[in-house]
Amino acid sequence: MPASMTPAQLRQSIRRGEHRGNTSGFAPGHVQCNIVILPAAVAGDFLRFCQANPKPCPLIASSDTPGDAALPLLGDIDIRTDLPGYRIFREGKLSEERQDIVELWRDDLVTFALGCSFSFEEALLADGLEVRNITEQVNVPMYRTNIDCRSAGPFAGKMVVSMRPFRAADAIRAVQICTRFPSVHGAPVHLGDPALIGIDAIGKPDFGDPVSIAADELPVFWACGVTPQVALERAALPFAITHSPGCMLVTDLRNSQLAML
Amino acid sequence: MPASMTPAQLRQSIRRGEHRGNTSGFAPGHVQCNIVILPAAVAGDFLRFCQANPKPCPLIASSDTPGDAALPLLGDIDIRTDLPGYRIFREGKLSEERQDIVELWRDDLVTFALGCSFSFEEALLADGLEVRNITEQVNVPMYRTNIDCRSAGPFAGKMVVSMRPFRAADAIRAVQICTRFPSVHGAPVHLGDPALIGIDAIGKPDFGDPVSIAADELPVFWACGVTPQVALERAALPFAITHSPGCMLVTDLRNSQLAML
Structure with missing residues (x-):
């Protein structure tokens, strides 16, 4: 049963090209990360963008030095091969998708691993809350907002949010649960x-799929990891790499290790 | 300046009959309590009622033994004289109001001190949030709800809630702040x-005064200490005593000492 693989086993399977596509539901209990890979020339600006906008861009780890494909804090990782899918951006436009980036690797590339909503969704489910996009087996609905991110160098833009509907008492509980996890977007x-x-x-999300909202429910909005991707495209960098949607870096970190308390 | 008196000085002033009326704004930083005084025969049931309904009835302290007018956990207190006003209930009806209960004291009376919203309002203000009833200098609006309390012996009824309006981001922050203070009603x-x-x-609260709510604000509802008073009246006990509204027990405890974290 694939879901029972350890994170290291799953990464090995991905590295060998055996596991393709979405990592959602694999290695339950472990942190999965959004990945952004940039030339060192703009890496400092991106780091400042993350620090200035920690809710949409919760930085969990980054390369020790440019050109280093390891992320030892997160496991025995080779970032060139350990995602099931990569998106290559050239001049700010999606140029191609690849299953590895070995041939594209450069000695000036810096990797950033950002927290993702899978971790807090797991905490919500573990508390007995219903997560609508999981119940309805669709991608979470995501929306562009009028909330400005703080800019840093070429990185700027509006915050993108994900939405999950809850009745008020569950929304309050969700605030409490997610407050414990600032490194995976934190409170709504x-x-x-x-x-x-x-x-x-x-009913018309900018990304992902719509979900149903009952009359007695409130939409609850979390800062979303698509925010840095939008900022990245807007920055129109000559070269950048991200994970493909849903093809996350599966790490050895446990979700519980991210809990502030 | 009276507000600068210590809790002990304020209680001495109340004990001597010098301070009359509302305790709101006095001894800032210190916990003020709702008071319920009952015959020992029903005290066990009331204790169970508080334990079963901790959000509206957050018990902070109770008498060591029936007939003991002290509450050493809360300071050098004589509960017969240290409130500015008392309400005497007979057969479930408000019978009279008094400035002390020395002549009514009995060796079977048990005192319960319950947390009050002053503590969390102070925490909200300290975080820079606006508390509308304070801004508008009125009593907080309170409402009967359809939420059932769990019953215990003769004590039962619906939850009463207080309401403070906030914009969504501030409502989320208020949930975080109040979660730290379960002994003063906790999260909304x-x-x-x-x-x-x-x-x-x-716009028509059952108790207290209405406050304005802006178009971009949500009403946020907290379990309210009027809940046990309503349960008390409904129980129609032969004899019971409470504080008069706004005439709280001012304790030596600091609000920060109630913080869970």
């Missing part, structure tokens, strides 16, 4: 009226 | 649509 940034953060059509 | 129990908890007219 908004709840209630979507128009107040510039979302006009809750 | 509801936010958003009042009708979902049986409140039909947000």
Whole structure:
């Protein structure tokens, strides 16, 4: 049963090209990360962007030195081969998707691993809450907002949020649970009226799929890891690499190790 | 300046009959308590009621033995004289108000001190949030809800809630702040649509005064210390005593000492 593989076994399987596609549901209990890989020339600016916008860009680890493909804090990792899918951006545009980036690797590349919502969704489920996008087996709905990120060098833009509907008491509980996990987006940034953060059509997400919202539920909005991807495209860098959507870095860290308390 | 008196000095002033009326704003930083005084015959049931309903009835201290007017955990207290006002209930009805209960004291009376919203309001203000009832200098609006308390002996009834409006991001912050203070009602129990908890007219509170709510604000509801008072009246006990509204027991405990973290 693939879901019972350890993170290291799963990465080996990915490295050998045996595991393809989505990592969601694999190695349960372990932290999965969004990945951004940039030339060293803009890496400092991106680091400052993350530090200035920790809710959408919660930085968990980065390369020790440019050109180093390891991330020892997160496990025995070769970032050139350990994701099931990569997106290559050239001049700010998606140029191609690859299953490894061995041939594209350069000695000036710096890797950033950012927290992802899988970790807090697991904590919500473990507390008995229902996560609608999981129940309905779709991608979480994500929306562009009117909330400005703080800019750093070429990196700027509006915050993207993900949405999960809850009844009020569960929304309050979700705030409590997610507050414990600042490195995977932390507490929600908004709840209630979507128009107040510039979302006009809750049924038409900008990314992902719509989910149903019952009459007695509030939409609850979390800062989303698509935010740095949007900032990255907007920066129109000559060269950048990210994970393909859903093809995350599976780490040896346990979700519980990210808990602040 | 009276507000600069220590809790002990304030209680001495109350004991001598010099300080009359509301304790709000006095001895800032210190815990003020709702008081319920009952015959020992029903004290066990009331204790179980508090334990079963900790959000509206957060018990901070109770008498060591029946007839003992001291509450050493909370300071050098004589509960017969240290509140500015008392309400005497006979057969479940308000019978009279007094400035002390020395002549009514009995050797079977048990005192319960319950947390009050002053403590968390102070924590909200200290974090830079605006507390509307304080800004508008009125009593907080309170509402009967359709939320059942768990019953214990003669004690039962619906939860009463207090309401403070906030914009969503501040409501989320208020959840975080109040979660640290479970012994003063803790996190809100509801936010958003009042009708979902049986409140039909947000502008017409059942107790206290209405406050303004801006178009971009959500009403946020906390379990309220009026809940045990309503349960007490409903129980129609032959004899019971409470503080008069706003005339709280001022204790030596600091609000920060109640913080869970």
